[in-house]
Amino acid sequence: MIAPAGSVDRIAAALFANGLILRGGFNFALGEAPPTGSSGAPAAAVLLVGQAGAAPWPHFLRWREKQPRTIADPLDSWSREVIGAVAETFGARAVSPSDRPYLPFQQWAMRAEGLRPSPLGILMHQRYGLWHAYRGALLFDDELSVQAAEAAPHLCDSCVEKPCLKSCPVDAYSGQGFAHQSCLAHVRGANGEPCRSSGCLDRNACPYGTAYRYPPEVQAFHMASFAAVAG
Template sequence: MIENIAAALTYDGLILRGGFTFADGEDAPFGLSGAAAKSVLLVGQAGAAPWPHFLRWREKQSRTVANPLDTWSRRAIGAVAEKFGAHAVSPSDRPYLPFQQWAMRAEGLKPSPLGILTHPQYGLWHAYRGALLFEEEIAIPEPDAAVHLCDTCAEKPCMKSCPVDAYSEQGFAHEACLGHVRGPKGAPCRTGGCLDRNACPYGTAYRYPADVQAFHMAAFAHQY
């Protein structure tokens, strides 16, 4: 089943990002029928592979569609869920589900200084778009031990490139970042993405193109 699900996801440039079985007594979300889920498979992307698929869909939609990438992701993952008898959930669903904790459990990843999980191959250029919840146990391979690249990075350029030092050991200075991005000196961030994220030396082959980064930055600047 896992191989078939992975094949179905490639139609929209998406990939399986691992999964796990909930432990007995664990507070698991609901599956398709309303019973507690027993297994979860995470769905996401590496690099910007889904972008052309998203753009083709968006060309046919009204420009008034709110949160178009989330809407597209729900449609794409929901279609796969329907085919395989799963309940599809999204990171933006309310109440929020612990997607980052699920991702760390499924793939053995750790957060970077920017908060984004660091992948040993993709660096910071990956994302989780949703998950498939099953009410039966699925045999899911254990993840390989992941090397945390940030532990071997002495220079930490991701902490030194932001003009307003938005990221530090104290956390993310949200208001400083937002004010800069919206301001007259924020054009490089608006058009090319977060300078700290782009400074990371890992996974550069998967770096999002400038138009993809600009899309995400515009969503950040206008929605928050």
């Protein structure tokens, strides 16, 4: 069974009211082993939910004002609440990137939007650059009428200078991967103030999608979360 095409439009509108957007989706193929949908049977389709730029930030702040200041992982909690409400309305099962065991969100995202990773590991988007995120997904028991992702040039392939690999003072990103402990020690240390207040220097050095760059206060929030729980 295929759900009506208008269902996807209504889901998009419900998410947009909270600053979130649909990030593409697809129907699972025969032979795959998808997670379960709302009925408990293997899901037939998935829609990715996320953001472009900092559009959800004012919605999140209004929600946070009403929550206990001690709430853990507030942005994750807000995302779960918003996406969960949409899932309930449209008969889907909501899942999150932080769910255990982890679901293959990056693989889903690459499949849904035709994206590839940047040298920083963040998926490079043709319009948003590195300034986007995935906040959850909706799993459906029925197939959906969704458009397949079109192949697009990978912006990182034409970026000769690679400033994203030259701006970090501790060379956290390289061909060998992400030096997690070096990054964490620097962010927490005496010389890490620029990163704590304005975000990752490597990410900010990327020339693409700058119109969607997160404001300093949003980047500081994410960096504080990283410094508080990582390692």
